[in-house]
Structure formats: C-alpha cells, structure tokens
Amino acid sequence: MSKEEQAMKGLWDMFKKRMWLDSFRMKESLMAYNPSEIHCIAYIGEDMDSNVTKLAESFDMTRGAISKLTKKLINKGLIESYQRADNKKEVYFKLTSQGKKIYNIHEDIHREFKDRDQPFFNQVTEEQLDVILDFANKYNTHLDAEIMKLGIKMRSDNL
Known part of the structure; x- marks a missing residue:
C-alpha cells in the first residue's frame, strides 16, 4: 500500500471511529430525533434570524427539503415560526422551550466530545x-x- 493510500485509509478510519463514538453518545441522549433534526435545531439555536433560505444554504439542501424538515420540527413542538415587523414576507424560526432543551443537550454533548479529545490534542x-x-x-x-x-x-x- 502506498503512503498516499495509507494516509487516506488512516484518515478514513479516524473519521469512522470519531463518527461512531459521537453517534453512539448522540443516539443515547437524543434517540427520538434524527441527525438532520438535531442539526437544524442547533443552527436555529445559534442564528437569531434563521429562515428557510439560510437553512437551505447552510445544509446544502433544497428549500423544499428544509420546508419539510421545519414543518416536522414545528409539529414536534421544537421550533415555531414567526415574522418580523419589518419583513412580513419572510418566515423565521426560533426554538421553543422544548427545542431549547434539545439544543442544550446537543451543546453539552459536543463539550463532552471536546473534553474527551482534549488530552490527545494537548500532545499535538x-x-x-x-x-x-x-x-x-x-x-x-x-x-x-x-x-x-x-x-x-x-x-x-x-x-
């Protein structure tokens, strides 16, 4: 196996292990939600002016797919839509109290991942x-x- 192949295999193996470890913990805490729902909640929690266009661009998805996803999250009581007084045309999203709970769990888990890996990065x-x-x-x-x-x-x- 060439060094290039070894490097790519090593990176791929590292990526798979990281994804497995992270998804194992995510599924344990957030099993009722799929990854796209969690990422959408996280984005809305970070961006005060989240709308279909911003979400579609951020996730590299169609506006139609984002509309379906946000409708699903609204039906689950995790986000709600609103319009700003200065822009009645655009629909924006914000987290409900239940959505904020999911957002906080997600953030806590990411802090756990960072803490888990920090001893390794301290050696780099x-x-x-x-x-x-x-x-x-x-x-x-x-x-x-x-x-x-x-x-x-x-x-x-x-x-």
Whole structure:
C-alpha cells in the first residue's frame, strides 16, 4: 500500500471511529430525533434570524427539503415560526422551550466530545496541526476543482 493510500485509509478510519463514538453518545441522549433534526435545531439555536433560505444554504439542501424538515420540527413542538415587523414576507424560526432543551443537550454533548479529545490534542504541536491544516486545505481545494469539473452543485444528499 502506498503512503498516499495509507494516509487516506488512516484518515478514513479516524473519521469512522470519531463518527461512531459521537453517534453512539448522540443516539443515547437524543434517540427520538434524527441527525438532520438535531442539526437544524442547533443552527436555529445559534442564528437569531434563521429562515428557510439560510437553512437551505447552510445544509446544502433544497428549500423544499428544509420546508419539510421545519414543518416536522414545528409539529414536534421544537421550533415555531414567526415574522418580523419589518419583513412580513419572510418566515423565521426560533426554538421553543422544548427545542431549547434539545439544543442544550446537543451543546453539552459536543463539550463532552471536546473534553474527551482534549488530552490527545494537548500532545499535538502547533507545527503538526499546521501540516494537517495545510493538507486538508489543499486536498479540499483539489476535491472542489474535481466537483466543478463534473458541472454539478454538491448537495449534502450527494455525499
């Protein structure tokens, strides 16, 4: 196996393990909700002016898919829609008290992940992080160029 293949395998294995560990804990605490619902709640909790357009752009999903998702969250009592006095055309979303509880659980879990991994990162030097960041930026730029060659817009459902 070439070094390039070893590097990609190592990154993929690391990613899978991190996703498995994180999803295991998320499912344990938030099993009643799917990942897109949790991410939508998290986004709305962070952005005071969340609307269909912002959510669609952020998640790289269609406005129709976001409309379905937000309707589902409204029906579950996790978010509510509103209009601002200065813009009666646009519909915005905010968390309900139940949505805020889910948001806070999600944030607490992410803090747990950071605390879990911090001892490892305390051993990593600035120079090592710089090499990793440089690699990630260059490889992402390469992949973006390859995606553009295909002439398609990348959507999260294409991943």
